[in-house]
Amino acid sequence: MSETTKTPRGSIPGYDYDRTELRRKLATVTEEPGSAKPDPILTVDNVVRRFGGMTAVDVGHVEVQRGAITALIGPNGAGKTTFFNLLTGFDKPNSAPSITNRGPNTARWVFDGKAMSAVGAAKVARTGMVRTFQLTKALSRLTVMQNMLLGAKDQPGENFFVAIVKPLWKKREAEIELKAIDLLERFKLLEKKDDYAGSLSGGQRKLLEMARALMSDPAMIMLDEPMAGVNPALTQSLLGHIQSLRDEGTTVLFVEHDMHMVRHISDWVIVMAEGRIVAEGPADTVMDNPAVIDAYLGAHHDTDLGDDSLLTDDTLEELEAEVKQEDAARGSAEPERVGREPAPELNEEEHQIDAPAEDDK
Numbered sequence: 001m002s003e004t005t006k007t008p009r010g011s012i013p014g015y016d017y018d019r020t021e022l023r024r025k026l027a028t029v030t031e032e033p034g035s036a037k038p039d040p041i042l043t044v045d046n047v048v049r050r051f052g053g054m055t056a057v058d059v060g061h062v063e064v065q066r067g068a069i070t071a072l073i074g075p076n077g078a079g080k081t082t083f084f085n086l087l088t089g090f091d092k093p094n095s096a097p098s099i100t101n102r103g104p105n106t107a108r109w110v111f112d113g114k115a116m117s118a119v120g121a122a123k124v125a126r127t128g129m130v131r132t133f134q135l136t137k138a139l140s141r142l143t144v145m146q147n148m149l150l151g152a153k154d155q156p157g158e159n160f161f162v163a164i165v166k167p168l169w170k171k172r173e174a175e176i177e178l179k180a181i182d183l184l185e186r187f188k189l190l191e192k193k194d195d196y197a198g199s200l201s202g203g204q205r206k207l208l209e210m211a212r213a214l215m216s217d218p219a220m221i222m223l224d225e226p227m228a229g230v231n232p233a234l235t236q237s238l239l240g241h242i243q244s245l246r247d248e249g250t251t252v253l254f255v256e257h258d259m260h261m262v263r264h265i266s267d268w269v270i271v272m273a274e275g276r277i278v279a280e281g282p283a284d285t286v287m288d289n290p291a292v293i294d295a296y297l298g299a300h301h302d303t304d305l306g307d308d309s310l311l312t313d314d315t316l317e318e319l320e321a322e323v324k325q326e327d328a329a330r331g332s333a334e335p336e337r338v339g340r341e342p343a344p345e346l347n348e349e350e351h352q353i354d355a356p357a358e359d360d361k
């Protein structure tokens, strides 16, 4: 990956993006929930969302580093999607400020210097914080190209002067179309540009949604399970796209269950469980945090944390002893062996994603 120096979108002019520098900065961040980041693009305080008696999100404080790829992970039901919905204006926290709810404990989040707590979804997107959905929102009865054009900002019709001066709107329209073609080519969807979005596969719709989100040049893109439903053949290129976005200066915040992907591309990982942030750190160490292991084992016994080092020799011996006991109880002569499988590597040919069906949720 190149060590280019570019300006992250939404940053102060002249700020040099440098990946080595980013890593050096993140290495100074304390590995604890809510830790301060050297250059946060997003700072969130006191976001609480309850559904009836159940608290789905209760985030006291969290920061997202500008220009980095941050993974938001956690077991099923941890509150990740609800948190995305709240931040992007698709839902409202119970802790939102109101006439009856004022004071230091009310919800507040600031994106790129702008207070966002009372901002609706459309305006949030215009400020440069754009998200995709776990279930794609491509408009089935529009073509792929029409979907892309909808994602553009500064459309000719939005500006009265541009709209009435033909050379101006013609020029702007042509620019938007060129951008759409470029993105569709990047996401290998160009030959589908005249097909209805409804005819695409689940994985292709996922790619279309990401490409469409990029039409507005967001400062931060928030991806909700980008890999779910994506064909393994496209997995590697999607990972490459996400990394290039970061290298070009876009901040990426993504929710993902595939721990191999999380380990492979994240600069930083934030872990949620039962609505709270329970751990933070770089991908290669955060998975060993006892709070993370508890969160996953407590909620979801069969989650693969992508790290076989959790299987220590002691654990293996204990498991082997348990198997022997069970076999003895069943009267079996030859106990099964408990072994350590090699950790699967993320690799172009072999990497398989646990892809839930697109319409699971």
Ligand SMILES: Nc1ncnc2c1ncn2[C@@H]1O[C@H](COP(=O)(O)OP(=O)(O)OP(=O)(O)O)[C@@H](O)[C@H]1O
Binding pocket: 051, 056, 074, 075, 076, 077, 078, 079, 080, 081, 082, 083
């Ligand atoms: N509209 C809603 N009404 C009632 N409960 C809800 C609603 N939306 C979410 N919840 C509940 O809030 C909790 C958090 O759900 P959420 O979808 O945010 O979790 P998640 O971490 O994204 O899970 P997953 O990884 O399975 O997608 C869950 O218990 C869920 O059932």
